[in-house]
Amino acid sequence: MSGDALALAQENAVLNDYRGEFTTLQGKANDLMKSVLDQGRTYDLVVLDPPAFIKRRKDQRQGEKAYHQINQLALRLLAPGGTLVSASCSMHLSREALMDVVKTAAAHRHRQLQVFAQGGQGPDHPVHPAIAETSYLKAIFARDIAG
Ligand SMILES: C[S@@+](CC[C@H](N)C(=O)[O-])C[C@H]1O[C@@H](n2cnc3c(N)ncnc32)[C@H](O)[C@@H]1O
Structure with a gap:
């Protein structure tokens, strides 16, 4: 839910030289999990x-x-x-x-x-x-x- 925390996660991915796909989703966990599930992921x-x-x-x-x-x-x-x-x-x-x-x-x-x-x-x-x-x-x- 926290934009600040997600921004830090992005920053950490860069600091750790992570080159894969890195995506964050902001919102209520249960809702996000259900919407991702609906997408078949x-x-x-x-x-x-x-x-x-x-x-x-x-x-x-x-x-x-x-x-x-x-x-x-x-x-x-x-x-x-x-x-x-x-x-x-x-x-x-x-x-x-x-x-x-x-x-x-x-x-x-x-x-x-x-x-x-x-x-x-x-x-x-x-x-x-x-x-x-x-x-x-x-x-x-x-x-x-x-x-
Ligand atoms: C036990 S802490 C997780 C700590 C995290 N694993 C870490 O290492 O920093 C639970 C986190 O869930 C967040 N949270 C609370 N309700 C939430 C919700 N409905 N959806 C998403 N996140 C929620 C809180 O803000 C809190 O940061």
């Missing part, structure tokens, strides 16, 4: 790093639904053999729950996924050993094993 890599959909306990049900929707949309955009990176920064969505979102989305879309890596937070985001929710950043790296 698919991608070898889809990275989901949405804002926290579950900020408070009362958002749990609605938030989980949003994670399911966006992950299913991402899988529709993922080319056969492609890689999905699905992240969540919701402290009320556990790593296991995110894995379940990815698993369920794959089942709905009839895709076979293989999780080959998982990410978490770095040392600048220390975890309180008694407060599980302080370990809130997680990411799942999964490849589609087509055929």
Whole structure:
């Protein structure tokens, strides 16, 4: 959504001497994903790093639904053999729950996924050993094993 962030992305592509096609789209992620889908495009890599959909306990049900929707949309955009990176920064969505979102989305879309890596937070985001929710950043790296 941020024009400034997209301009920085363009600048980074130049700084990194990237010579391939580099396009940015500005707008609401869900709308853009649907419009690209309507154009019949698919991608070898889809990275989901949405804002926290579950900020408070009362958002749990609605938030989980949003994670399911966006992950299913991402899988529709993922080319056969492609890689999905699905992240969540919701402290009320556990790593296991995110894995379940990815698993369920794959089942709905009839895709076979293989999780080959998982990410978490770095040392600048220390975890309180008694407060599980302080370990809130997680990411799942999964490849589609087509055929
Ligand atoms: C967890 S951050 C992603 C951070 C990013 N991966 C990075 O490394 O800088 C989520 C981002 O989604 C943006 N955002 C929130 N709602 C959005 C929407 N409906 N469509 C597109 N982007 C949105 C927020 O402004 C925020 O920058």
